[in-house]
Amino acid sequence: MLEVEQLTKRFGGLVAVKNLGFSVRGGEILGLIGPNGSGKSTAMRCVMGVDAPTAGAVRFEGRDIAGLPSHKVSRLGVGLVFQHSRPLNRQTVLENIKVALIPDRLGMLLHSAEIDDRARAIAERVGLGAVLDRKPPTLAFADLRRMELAKAIAQHPKLVLVDEPFAGLTATEVAAFSELIAEFRAEGRAVLLVDHNVKSVAALVDRAVAMYLGEKIAEGTAAEVMRDETVRRVYLGGALVRAARDAAPAAHGAPLLEVRDVEVRYGKALAVQGVSLHVREGEFVALVGLNGAGKTTLFNAISGLVRHSGEVRWAGAPLAGLTPAAIARGGIVQCPETRELFGDMTVRENLELGGHRLEPTALAERLDWLFDLFPILRERTGQVARTLSGGEQQMLAIARALMMEPRLLILDEPTLGLAPVILETLSNALHRLRGSTRLTVLLGEQNVTFALPHADRLYVIDHGRLAWEGEPDRFETEAADAYL
Amino acid sequence: MAPPSWLRSRPVVAGLVILALGACVPLVGSGYVLGLLTVAFYTAVFAMAWDLLFGFAGEVNFGPTFLIGLGAYTAGILDARLAPNVSLWLCVLAGAAAAVIGGVVLALPALRVRGPYFGLTTLVAVLMLQNMVVVFADLTGGEIGLSVPDVMSVSATANYWIAFGFMAVSGAILYGLSRSPIGLVLQASGQDPVQAGALGFNVTKHKLFAFVVSAFFSGLAGALMVFYMGTASVGTFVDISVGVQIIVAAVLGGRRTVIGAAIGAVFLIAMGEALRPLGELATLIVSLLALLVVLFFPDGILGMLQGRSRRD
């Protein structure tokens, strides 16, 4: 029913999707999986017409729909459930669903009883019968997601696109949603699911396509894809090799960073739940978990960038009430997943901004030290940050963070989207850092193989909760299998 | 048929109360009060038309006076030039038509851009019109203004009823539109165009429709007001400060309620009059109050009545 061939999408210089091809039949559920930045959501938006493909063909029931505006695609029989709920907050649930049923004509001046009945029927079907007259701000998160499903299927689409169906749901809710989606399949519709977690959709999909950096890297049944070598290497960093580890400094005394029972909500969704961890001075602690497990949210809570309940203590004192900039000045420096570089400034300017609190001599010394650690940056001092390669940008981001002379460096997914060759360089740099300084590091990574050789201790985070904690040696025996 | 719960909704109740009060005024009010309220009622229609565009299509029109001015001046110029061969009402219709055409011409570039650019485009339109009026002074009367030979009526009471009736009918139509399925789609287009597109709606088409409706009512009200006042001038119909007054009226009354805009307009005009003894300070105080409303009561009068101070 849906055929995608050689789909390519470029945003300026960035290639988000490259030569992607797959197909979905009626009565089948296909899962498009990949980490953040793999291009899966972009591919889905290209199918729906929200973005226009740069090249390639998208055929729906034999008809080329690439480049059509989304409202035309929708009327041809394609429905999309967005990743984030987008309700009309001033309208009731019933009215929200009715919008999906109204035809695209200007003459609709009177409410029709027929539309009203159909809206009610759909609401009953997805389980919203009891809350029809309530407004979205009063609804539970799962109900908001149900409403999104209701809107997407209101027009009886032949193809349903679902973006991250289970994000933010509890186990029981996941089961309920899976059933609803399975019903679509039973009705003969084609379903395309997009998610970053094979495990959670494995039970539901008939086939899966794995993506990385915009390209397809594997295809087959869910089990086949999970076992695929390339997939494991790219998502997990390959086989878990016990590498020589640095001698761990004596870790005793009060923890430098203490996180107690932190909980973060985005709107209704619970992103981080009851997480408690600690990091001692000089330790290298790794927080491993798949994309979307809650690492970034937790780091943002520690850095003061999102509101949270629970407590974060730094060097014995609570961080509550400090601005994020104050927390950074206090010694907790984060190098986020998105790097947040100053794109139009040169490498040198970025670094100098990082050292804005240093005296000129100290600044020069620090710069020298960092150029030693990351020689490629010395070569590229005058180059504008935006034009650097992914690996170089990551190194610049880390170097800039180090310019701030942090006591605790929080690194969020430094290896995301980088070619394996760069990972070695990064790994070496981290080794040298550990060897020559008393820097404390909290590393968040999906790539366990990258994290293991450096870590003194490991936490595993899954769906916003800590699932395991311990030494790297024990990880392989105890937690590794459950990980993917 | 929709259940009659809509009859009990706050905006409708407020609207009916206003209408009832308004109907009583000619019995007790002086000619001065009637005249004041007549102007207030026309302003109410300006504000309601603005609210439909903003509240429902999500587009901030910083130059509603572009549409109003087009309607007013077209009607005025036609009458000044062609009277007595042409009926006053024909001029009014021509004014409305001119405003609609102007609205479409404005909408085309404006709808292609987002955010601040849209607002700026509408502001530029007003400036253009203002400059055109001054430049073609022999046609438009320039800064002094244009006198029109015809007026709708010389009786203050008759003028009052015309304005009152016009406001009531326009209000009913605009409010009805806002509550109809089209209104629902406009809300969706305004709040979340991406989602509206994914649900199958041609967002541009619907926003253009909202523009046309807003332009029609603005132009019509402007044209009618010319034949009430007997003159057209930049200061009453085109100036940016008039536009600001309209926006403030709609925000004051409560965005997205249509009826609120009418309440805001009447309130604002009444307050302006009440403060007239203060002379030059009047505008300053009104602007100050408006600023306070924008800062502290963003949901407006109707919003406060509905006890809503939560963010949407």
Added chain:
Amino acid sequence: MLAWQILIDGFAIGSLYALGATGFTLIFGVSGVLNLSHGAIMVAAAVAAWALAGLAGAGPWAAALGGIAIGVALATLTYFVTVRPIQRSPRVAEAEKEIFILTATLLWGIIISEAIAYLFTNNAKTVLPIVEGVVGWFGVRTPANEYFTAAVCWIAIGLLWLLVNRTRHGKALLAASMNPRGVTLLGIELSRIHLAVWLIYGVLASVAGILLGMFLGVSSYSVGPLTASAFSIVVLGGLGSVSGSLIAAYVVGYLETATAYLISPAYRTIPALLLLVVVMYLRPQGLFGRR
């Protein structure tokens, strides 16, 4: 002769516009705000300078400095009274904040302009010129003031450029306009940056206003057209592009001057507006806009 006259006058006007537009763009780039009380601040500074000279007997330099002080104070107030409260307000939806701020700054501008009219009447006022007399350069007799105006504008723009590109604090401002979160992660308080930007803006707008007051005179009637021309220029040049604003300022300045001399002063503003309309139709993001 006429050609030189147009060149010189146009350059002076263009420079004034450039200074004002640079300030306007700075605020938009860093604070994300289109300040519609721009004209009011310019005029307030000029009127303050005039009042200090005329009513308090201050000399031209002292009056000018006093005017700048008032302008800076008003600019800072603009930030604290209209921009910051709305940006932090939990009662306004994110998507609507821009519109509310626009409306609030517009109202604030009206308040200032009405206050000026009330306190000092709305007659045109000329600020005591710092440089007097007439010079005969290029074979044209021009008030020395015009050259002074252009010089001061360019010195101010030059200083700003130096500040932003060569000093540590200035680079932090530039960085904040590119990536506010990046700046926070580096331990720099955004609130301080916003304050600094509005202070700098206050100086730029005040200087532009006072120079205008010396050159052509101002009144509370000038407020609207000044704001209008500032954002026309900024939109023409492309929102967020300083170089675009500079070029657009001269384009508009020369269009206005040429029209005033060659056609009629009454039609001064028309060609620039027409250009703006054309640009909006063909290239809505402006000549150099990128956002």
